[in-house]
Amino acid sequence: MPTPSKFFKKLLALAKIETAYGTDSTPTGALNAILMRNVTLTPLEQETESLEYIRPYFGNSPDIPVVNRAKVEFEVALSGSGTVGTVPAWGALARACNMSETITAGVSVIYQPVSAGSESITLYVYLDGLLHKIFGARGSISASLVATKTPTLKFSFTGLFQPVTDTAAPVVDFSKWVDPLPVSTQATPTFNLHGATDLALESFSFDLGNAIEHRVMVGLEEVVVADRKASGKAVVQMGTIASKDWFAVARSGAAGVLQLIQGATAGNKVQIDAPNMQISKPNYVNSKGVAMISLDLSFNPTTLGNNELKITVL
Numbered sequence: 559m560p561t562p563s564k565f566f567k568k569l570l571a572l573a574k575i576e577t578a579y580g581t582d583s584t585p586t587g588a589l590n591a592i593l594m595r596n597v598t599l600t601p602l603e604q605e606t607e608s609l610e611y612i613r614p615y616f617g618n619s620p621d622i623p624v625v626n627r628a629k630v631e632f633e634v635a636l637s638g639s640g641t642v643g644t645v646p647a648w649g650a651l652a653r654a655c656n657m658s659e660t661i662t663a664g665v666s667v668i669y670q671p672v673s674a675g676s677e678s679i680t681l682y683v684y685l686d687g688l689l690h691k692i693f694g695a696r697g698s699i700s701a702s703l704v705a706t707k708t709p710t711l712k713f714s715f716t717g718l719f720q721p722v723t724d725t726a727a728p729v730v731d732f733s734k735w736v737d738p739l740p741v742s743t744q745a746t747p748t749f750n751l752h753g754a755t756d757l758a759l760e761s762f763s764f765d766l767g768n769a770i771e772h773r774v775m776v777g778l779e780e781v782v783v784a785d786r787k788a789s790g791k792a793v794v795q796m797g798t799i800a801s802k803d804w805f806a807v808a809r810s811g812a813a814g815v816l817q818l819i820q821g822a823t824a825g826n827k828v829q830i831d832a833p834n835m836q837i838s839k840p841n842y843v844n845s846k847g848v849a850m851i852s853l854d855l856s857f858n859p860t861t862l863g864n865n866e867l868k869i870t871v872l
Contacts, residue, residue: 564685564686564687564688565686566685566686568684568685568686568727569594569597569599569683569684569685569686570587570591570592570682570683570684570727570730571591571592571594571597571630571632571681571682571683571684572585572586572587572590572591572592572681572682572683572728572730573585573590573592573650573651573654573679573680573681573682573695574586574589574590574650574679574680575650575653575654575677575678575679576677576678576679576680576693576694579678579694579780580678580693580694580718580779580780581680581693582680582691582693583679583680584680585680585681585682586728587727587728587729587730587731588728588729588730588731589731590650591730591731591732592632592634592647592648592651593634593635593647593732593735594632594633594634595632595633595634595710596631596632596633596712597630597631597632598629598630598631598632599629599630599683599685599690600628600629600630601628601690601719601722602626602627602628602719603626603627603628603629604623604625604626605623605624605625606621606622606623606624607621607622607624608620608621608622609621609622624774625772625774626719627716627717627718627719627772627781628690628692628716628717628718628719628720629714629715629716629717630681630683630690630692630695630714630715631712631713631714631715632712632713633710633711633712633713634647634648634651634710634711634713634735635708635709635710635711635735635736635737635738636701636703636708636709636710636711636738636820636828637709637735637736637737637738637739637821637826637828638736638821638825638826638827638828638871638872639667639734639736639825639826639871640736640825640826641825642664642665642666642824642825642872643661643662643663643664643665643666643667644667644825645659645661645667645871646667646736646871647734647735647736648711648713649667649669650679651679651699651711651713652669652699652869653669653677653679654677654678654679654695654696654697654715655696655697655698655699655713655766655768655783656671656672656673656676656677656696656766656768656783656786657669657670657671657672657699657766657869658670658671658672658675658864666870666871666872667870667871668868668869668870668871669868669869669870669871670864670865670867670868670869671766671786671788671864671865671866671867672864673863673864676696676782676783677696678694678695678696678717678781679695679696679715679717680692680693680694680695681695681715681717684725684726684727687724687725687726687727688722688723688724688725689722689723689724689725690720690722691720692715692717692718692719692720693717693718693720694717694718694779694780694781695715695716695717695718695781696715696716696717696768696770696781696782696783697713697714697715697716697768697770698713698714698765698766698767698768698770698783698786699711699712699713699714699765699766699768700712700714700763700764700765700766701763701764701830702761702763703741703746703761703762703763703818703820704741704760704761705741705742705759705760705761706740706741706742707740707741708738708739708740708741709738709741709820709828710738714770716770716772716781717781718779718780718781736826739820739821739822739826741759741820744822745820745821745822746759746818746819746820747819747822748817748818748819748829749762749817749818749819750815750816750817750818751792751794751814751816751853752802752807752812752814752815752816752835752837753802753814753815754794754801754802757794757795757802758794758795759792759793759794760793760794760795760845760850761791761792761793762790762791762792762793762818763790763791763792764788764789764790764830764832764855764857764867765788765789765790766786766788766867767786767787767788767789768783768785768786769783769784769785769786769787770782770783770784771783771784788832788856788857788858788866788867789854789855789856789857790832790854790855790856790857791852791853791854791855792852792853792855793843793845793850793851793852793853794850794851794853795848795849795850795851796842796849796850796851804837804840804851804853805840807837808837808838808839808840808853811836812836813834813835813836813858814835814836814837815831815832815833815834815835816830816831816832816835816855816857817829817830817831817832818830821872824872825872827871827872828869828870828871828872829868829869829870829871829872830867830868830869830870831867831868831870832855832857832866832867832868833860833865833866833868834857834858834859834860834865834866835855835856835857835858836855836856836858837853837854837855837856838853838854838855838856839852839853839854840852840853
């Protein structure tokens with residue numbers, strides 16, 4: 559008789575910061591559970607080398623696996639912790655995407671990109687009784703905010719493969735996860751794009767753009783963040799040229815600021831800032847018969863460095 563079916567919806571992921579790279583930090587269901595959606599799990603991604611033997615007949619030569627790794631992508635709610643100055647439930651995930659975490663008790667928690675001191679996480683991903691452990695995972699983060707939809711953060715992690723085992727999922731506690739508010743006039747009170755503050759915003763997104771590299775050598779295997787190129791996109795309603803000439807801004811290459819605040823209640827507010835942003839490729843979009851303009855965004859650091867994008871939980 560066949561073994562019982564495995565159901566994809568019965569997924570669970572746990573994540574915990576590692577104190578030593580690639581060493582199991584043993585995340586638990588009670589403290590480290592991720593409330594996620596839209597999950598893609600690649601349990602084993604391989605690179606192979608064909609032996610390309612020359613023989614007196616046609617046919618394949620054996621492929622030798624030379625590199626093994628695991629990947630997982632998922633979305634979580636873009637929301638706060640529920641308490642001002644308390645780390646949000648997704649804080650460890652952001653840290654594993656080369657972002658620092660600065661906690662000011664009772665005030666804020668700030669995440670900014672770094673270029674040194676990369677942290678990593680251990681991920682446990684359970685698929686209906688199958689446990690996939692991923693050590694030394696690092697990744698990248700992106701966000702999507704669309705009017706009338708709930709905002710999301712998307713994480714993409716690559717880590718060191720471990721053998722899959724038959725292991726039941728633990729009891730979990732999702733109480734640290736706060737439900738998001740839909741993107742709306744009430745819940746998204748601030749959007750400043752290159753000095754324009756009275757815009758009708760249809761959507762905004764950003765991608766930290768971390769370059770993830772899996773390095774395998776004799777005596778060393780690691781996943782590193784080798785670079786980043788932060789970018790984004792905004793779609794706003796087209797107004798008059800007198801109110802804002804997006805074409806002139808794009809042609810000039812002038813830098814400006816971006817600020818967006820999602821959430822209206824202390825403890826569940828997230829502020830996104832970019833101090834040195836450029837706009838390019840303005841293009842019209844038809845939205846239910848109304849002319850919108852789509853703008854590509856490039857988030858560049860100032861001379862201080864590591865400040866092209868800041869996420870503040872308030």
